[in-house]
Amino acid sequence: MCAALALGCAEPEPEPCVSTEQFFKEAVWAPVMSQKCITCHNASGVAKNSQFVLQSSDWAGYLEANLATVERLSKLQYEGEPWILVKPTNTVEHGGGVQFERGSEEFEAFAELVERIQNPVVCPDETLSGEYFADVELLDELGTLRKAALHLAGRAPTAEEELLVAAGGMDSLVEVLDDMMHEEAFYDRLVELYNDHLLTDRYLPGTGAVDLLDSVTYPEAYWYEGIEDEAERNLARARTNEALAREALMLVPHVVRNDLPFTEILTADYTLVNPWSAQSYGAAVSFVDPNDPEEFVPATLPDRPHAGMLTSTMFLNRFPTTPTNRNRHRSRMVYKLFLATDVLALAERPIDPTSIEDFNPTRESETCTVCHANIDPIAGTLQNWDALGRYSPPEDGWYPEMFAPGFADAELPAGEKLDATGWLADQIVDDPRFAASQVHIVFEGLTGQAPLREPSDAGAPDYLGKLTAFEAQNAELQRIAEAFIESGYDLRVVVEAVVLGPYFRAADFDAPWLSTHEAEGGSPAEGADAEAIALREAELGPVGTARWLTPEMLDRKITALFGAPWQQRVGTDNFLTRFDQYRIFYGGIDSDTIVDRMTEPNGIMVNVAERMANEVACWGTARDFTRQTDQRLLFPFVDPGFEPEDGNGFEIPGVTEAIRANIQHLHWHLLGERLELDDPELDRAYGLFLEVWRDGKRGLALDEYGTGLPGSCQATRDFWSDEELPESQRITQDPNYTIRAWMAVITYMLSDYRFLHE
Secondary structure (H helix, E strand, O other): OOHHHHOOOOOOOOOOOOOHHHHHHHHHHHHHHOOOHHHOOEOOOOOOOOOOOEOOOOOOOHHHHHHHHHHHHHOOEEOOEEHHHHOOOOOOOOOOOOOOOOOOHHHHHHHHHHHHHHOOOOOOOOOHHHHHOOOEEEOOHHHHHHHHHHHHHOOOOOHHHHHHHHHHHHHHHHHHHHHHOOOHHHHHHHHHHHHHHHOHHHHOOOOOOHHHOOOOOOOOOOHHHHOOOHHHHHHHHHHHHHHHHOOOOOHHHHHHHOOOOOOHHHHOOOEEEOOOHHHHHOOOOOOOOOOOOOOOEEEOOOOOOOOHHHHOHHHHHHOOOOOOOOOHHHHHHHHHHHOOOOHHHHHOOOOOHHHOOOOOHHHHOHHHHHHHHHHHHHHHHOOOEOOOOOEOOOOOOOOOOOOOOEEOOEEOOHHHHHHHHHHHHHHHHOOHHHHHHHHHHHHHHHHOOOOOOOOOOOOOOOHHHHHHHHHHHHHHHHHHHHHHHHOOOOHHHHHHHHHHOHHHHEEEEOOHHHOOHHHHOOOOOOHHHHHHHHHHHHHHOOOOOOOEOOHHHHHHHHHHHHOOOOOOOOOOOOOOOOOOOOOOOOOOOOOOOOOOOOOOOOHHHHHHHHHHHHHHHHHHHHHHHOOOHHHOOOOOOOOOOOOOEOOOOOEOHHHHHHHHHHHHHHHHHHHOOOOOOOOHHHHHHHHHHHHHHHHHHHHHHOOOOOOEOOHHHOEOEOOOOOOEOOOOOOEOEOOOOHHHHHHHHHHHHHOOHHHHEO
């Protein structure tokens, strides 16, 4: 024992334990293997036939599998030295050349890894997921129910659903979610969610989809032009075009509605038509209701094979090809949409074109084959579809200078050439990445966050935090993908797992140590404390429920909570859903030139939100008071005659209690907050109500303000029927100034980030 300890000095803290797995992840995989080795040493790379094949982060358990591969190679030796050291230093001829020099930091890391493999280091209590979410507070069952109802069904939960979940907890929540996922609004939500990726709504409105049909193959494409009545003709044109534009998208609700395996979005041996598009295609099918535009049925089109979305005319046109592109763009989108793989990221490094001297670089240059060995085989399986999405097998065969048509290690069998796309579909759905890709799409649609990519800059100060965040999320998504496969590809299982998971439900952090001393009035955290805080902040950055609502989601939320959308009267402009109003300005997409949603508000979006808050409060407040008390959405506990003080300025306890109870209701109804009556948030809202009301009473007494409501804020007509309300129900006057005080409170809440985010 050192002498210092006798003087009361603290014993030095032990070095933190670093397991072999953690060392491999942080010192070898992240800075070297994930950046250099996997470029060639992957299942489809130029070194796929070597003994050293790595799994990418798209695969479950990829780190464990890659460490096992390294362990095996570390036991193979060349002249007494591990193979894993002699190859990358080119001591033994290496096709990829020298990857790092002897004595370099990378070499020392590999050498230490070999030592650790021979003498493994195991640390106690290594549970990433448990530790990662240890500080995260989740929404309770009722909070999850409310958020799920708004996201999945575009409505608020019913009183019966709330009572059921309050009594039965998680089990009852699962039951309610299952019922919710059988509602028509849920199927509409799936179409919207998948269009963010397929983008075939580009062909709406107009006749953009009809114009894509080959008039020779489909001579009845414009069948509606023979309708004499103009209004009827215009309606038929619109319905035909919409059905054609969404033929690929409608596969999603079709397979879910009919409890089919979700793999059928690619393996379906049919296309979907409704009574209007069936006439354009000349499809001989029958309908239960030939006047129902929502009824889609399977149809087999003549002289062409079917493979779900892959053979959809709209899908093929949305992701076009050219004589020089040779289906490579389509191949890239197949990887992205159905294999959870960004092939362009396989070789994210600058390329010097002057260094490429090969006669056929896409086949012979390692710089090019890293991508083309993956892209070109799938491009070849799409050879039978021309630039216009027509089935037109090439008379002279496929390009022999490209990699042979196929998928991964499998080449397209000669007998499958005319139905190569169907063969491809079968290969894709048998690949684990298909399940992962659909989990990624649902996850992004419900959380508003694209799945994390493994960080690449090992020198960044927040690198380890981001790597931990990626691993935790990747583990969660892989868990959901495995459940998806085990369910027989039931997409509802994915939706339910995301909704009940921590990324959808995360509401707060119970982590006092994240607060710096500065927040407590002291000096900022320094040294190790500051580093720990920064690391944890980087780790938890992707977690949270505060997603900026899309224009469509905000429109549904307003409609659900106010009983009407953001429009003054039915038949007038809906500001959030029309392209010529605020749909694009508020961060939406048109599926054409604007294809990425804005997830962070800018100045224009904030101004739109402020206008929305003012106008919805104006149009909705008096309207809600026209309803019977038990039918009101906003004001079930008060009436316009409820004034908080008497003529002498004394508080009226019964009325103030009712006002506070109604504000408590509004916090739950509009913001999803369950607050106690003495909560400071309620005090602030009540203070605003009281301040506006007192100012209004003063202005009325001095004839500065009139008793009449502004015209647009009056309630004289039923919104949905546009019929005039009975005289006894109309509200045009506000003699007590309470309606305008409530408008201020509603505006205040609609401007809150908790309303604009979800």
